[in-house]
Amino acid sequence: MTSPTTLLTDGQWADDVLLPYRPYATDDFERGQRRRSRETALTMRYIEHSPHALLGSIVVDCDHPDAAMRAFERPRDHPTPSWVAQSPSGRAHIGWWLASPVCRTDSAKLQPLRFAQRVEAGLRACVDGDFAYGGQLTKNPIHPSWETIYGPSEPYELRDLVTVHTPRQMPRRPDRAAGLGRNVTMFDTARVWAYGQWWSHREGTARAWDQLILQRCHAVNTEFGVPLPFVEVRATAQSISRWVWRNFTEEKYRARQAEAGRRGGKVVSPAKREANRKRATKIDVNALMEAAL
Template sequence: MAYPDLACQVQPGTTIDLFQQRLPRKPYHTDDLGEGLRIRDVQKALAARYIQPNGPTHRYWLVYDVDRSGAVIDWNDRGAPPPTITAQNPENGHAHLIYGLEVSVRTAPDGKPGPLRYAAAVDCSLRSILDADQGYAGLICKNPLHSHWRVTEWEPRLYELGDLDSWLDLSAYGDRRKRLPDYGLGRNCNLFERLRHWAYRAIRQGWPDYERWHEAVLTRTRAYNDFETPLPDSEVRATAKSVARYTHRNFSAASFSAWQSAQGRKGGMAKGAAYGEKRAQALSLLDSGASQREVAERLGVTPRTIRNWKSGK
């Protein structure tokens, strides 16, 4: 059963206390996974055995589902960093290993893609070294505030991504041209990359009003959420809303026209510089004794152009 008064059971300043403080305002929760999820105010949700640890736009906790009887201790044998908290099922020893981050990872697409990819690489690598369930979606976890689970606090300090990186080998995820594995934060990263490239082009097709644009982005986001273990619809809707708002606010017919003009000026400047360099090369070749026809063939221009350059035109 749940604690009768959770506030009296949690010691201030502990990682368990921080876990409670960081919960979403209205988290998903349930006592039985077979009965589906409910969403209620956090004070009521605290009494559930399972609870949503992260909101749809920020990741404060990296959670791994380890279905082994020695789950709460064999991370040490595998050379993995100590988890912040473990919540273990006393009946079979299976556990959720929870790693707390000092600074949350922004998972919404208006965050910077570089930090998200780095966090996703850390997440995928840590999941691999722990041999955790790759199909675990991470939407809800065993609630460490509930007395049903055997809970242990291992590492009192929160992690920076660089701290976790020092325990891991991220070389397999270094090529930014390659997709990350489609699990954990890798799904968030891959969904973001696909969606933003589509949105930057698609919004130019008629510059729709926001409601129509948001509907189109949401439809596309759900189509791209075709992973073997899809992201929860709450994250999909949050991602779609963020992309739709960002692109609709920052992309317009006027701004696109201005960007095209700027690109044209850059191109013109580049062409002008190339033209001047080729002309100087032609005059140098002529001075060295090459014929006008030879210079024209070498530089890929017409003999008339060489004659104009020689005469100063």
């Protein structure tokens, strides 16, 4: 006889599922969002379920009045959600809790994040979720504004969330990126650009290099339909800039250029490289950072 499944609870969600120590939270998006103490954030309607560095849950916005039915009705082609927080209209945020959080800030280890991106896209397709959902804040499952239905109390491994709708690859164009796809696209676009820029800036300061990469990441971010929060852009830029600055040498740079040439990669002319640099550096980083505070 199969033992009944233990369901997630409010207490377990607040203590185990919620990752940020000081989450962003708000009661009204028009008033903006701010970091709060964990205790205060848990009293608010919308809350950050994962910090910018670690993805602890995959959340999909289902903008349909029968969201809970789409999430739990059988037969279905996706795993049972960990929770569904729905509004009186029936629209809901559907979440799957991950056993192993995925790092979003290490440019040297993109494979897990790419996999998570594909898994998220598959789950979104299963419930016909909103492509434009930013993914940072979710309906707080323990807030009285929402009716929450809990699923299994055990977290999922990413591989267990693969469905028949999980794509084999994702589009790379920024204007087609959504959810986790924005993180992956920013990583891929900015880090490849940084590799080519290192030679021209290798004799400068680490601070100037950090600002250059931040400017490039922000330029990529402006192409997304729903841009990432500045804190995530800054974290991505720091990860890329520090890794390249720490690991690149003249020998490694030349070896990479030779490999690109061997594979038929196009050689970027000095004029083109300078045009790219000017386009990326026209953004005022100090103004961006002040706006984010």
